[in-house]
Amino acid sequence: MNLIDLKDLSPSMLTDFVLQLGLPNYRAGQIFAWLYKHGVTDFAEMTNLKKEIRQLLADKAWISSLQPQTIETSKDGTIKIAFQLDDQALIESVLIPEGDRATLCISTQVGCAMGCAFCLTGTMGFSRNLRPAEIINQVLAVKKILATQIVTPEENQEIHEKTGLNNLVFMGMGEPLLNLDNLIIALDILLDQRGLDFSERRITVSTCGIVPKMRELGERTAAVNLAVSLHSVDDSLRSQLMPVNKTYPVDTLLAACRAYPLPPRRRIMFEYILIDGVNDSAEDAKKLVKKLRGIRCKINLLPFNESKNMLYKCPPQARIDTFQQILWDAGFTVLVRTSRGADIGAACGQLVVRPGTKTTGDCSSISDNG
Ligand code: SF4
Structure with a gap:
């Protein structure tokens, strides 16, 4: 049985x-x-x-649990944890400490089918969805790691409430909305006050733009934050960067963002990776302003985190500044996220593990999503 x-x-x-x-x-x-x-x-x-x-x-x-297979710590304090699942598949989570708070970037799939051109996870292809337990166990394992660092040995019997882990971002391996049923079970568990008791304001689900599932997420869950990976508002370029755009083009995606049932005072977060000579011109910024007009949002600019496995480069600082200034001048809230954990290969949407190899990857620029 x-x-x-x-x-x-x-x-x-x-x-x-x-x-x-x-x-x-x-x-x-x-x-x-x-x-x-x-x-x-x-x-x-x-x-x-x-x-x-x-x-x-x-x-x-x-009752399942996950044991870390490897834990790597960056010189900036970012911690990348690899877990081996029951079927030997590997996933990674990234913990980004900031003062007495910490953000955990969680994976929802083994690999990813979406094939975004700037993302190492996409090169793995898709293996399978994570079960709700495998999603939740990433959080529990990391809380345990934090608890053993900050509480006395006697208190280690119990996972401590005050671990400082207060932000969860579903931006690790995989497209969360393509594992929506399991994601929703995991969210129900995370938000339940009798257990982990996370605030819905401190949980962000990120999508590359699976439009029908965005609607479903809004209808089926408590009001967690929504992040949308945009990276261009030009259909032809966005389709090159993100094949999902051929199915759900920019205007369709932005219409879904406008229709998303955002609670009062909450905003959609648009993620925009700035890639040298690809999507980082003043013209690109002006087009972005035009397209996002009227959407309650904030914009995260993520200068591309260079890796030997990718041809793309990070733009010069002056171009990043100009891009940001154009958005500011148009009245948008815009932040440039500095890369975290680059020395251990830990930056947003670029986690990659292959069976039989040491884990590598990148997951940076994630935090402060509340
Ligand atoms: S950016 Fe996200 S959706 Fe795109 S391939 Fe990477 S993990 Fe998948």
Whole structure:
């Protein structure tokens, strides 16, 4: 009989499971707290459950966890963690500390099918979606790493509330909206106050522009933040950079952004990687201004993080400044994100792992998404 990984169940699915076992409703809340507040991975540790209940659970279910395979720390403090999954597939998460806060960049797929031209993950191709448990376990594993660094050994029994991990960005390997059902279960777990209790304002889901799924995300979830990888508003160029644009061109994508059910005072974040001589001219900036007019948004400019595996280059500083100035002058909120973790290969949308190899990758310029 296949055992159910309890971490694949949303809070309401866990309640249904508990009721099916003939247990009262409140047991689901107790189990949920053990899983996510205390981080237990063994039913024997659920000490407020009778022995017979623990045995009943063990007969039907199991509790997965992820152990870091490698942890690399950049000289700027960025930490890249590789995890090996049950089927030996590898994924990476990136932790970006900033003072007493930290942002975690989470993967949602093994590889990615979208093939963006500037992204190393795209070169891996797509292997599979991550289960909800595999998404959540990245967060739990990183909280544990942080907890062991900042609390005393006696307190390490329990995953500590105050780890400083307060921002989650779904910008790691994969296109989150192509794993939407599992993403939504993971979000339900992350936001539940009985467990991890993340604020919806501190969670950002990033998409390359899967238009129908954007609508679905808005309809099916609490109001997490939405980031859209734009990188050009010229259809021909954007299709070269991001093949998804052939299916959902710029105007279709921006119409979906306009229709997205944003809560009051919240803005869509547009990500724009500046690539030398490709999309970084004053003309490009002016076109961007024209297209984004009327959308409640902020713009993150990400100077391209050069890598020996990519032909693209980072623009000179003067061109970055001019591009930013044009957006500022038009009244947009615009930030230039400096690269983080470049020395360990850790920059946004460029994580790459291949079976049998040491992990490499890049994930920078991610943070402050609240
Ligand atoms: S940028 Fe994102 S959507 Fe595009 S290939 Fe990379 S991981 Fe996939």
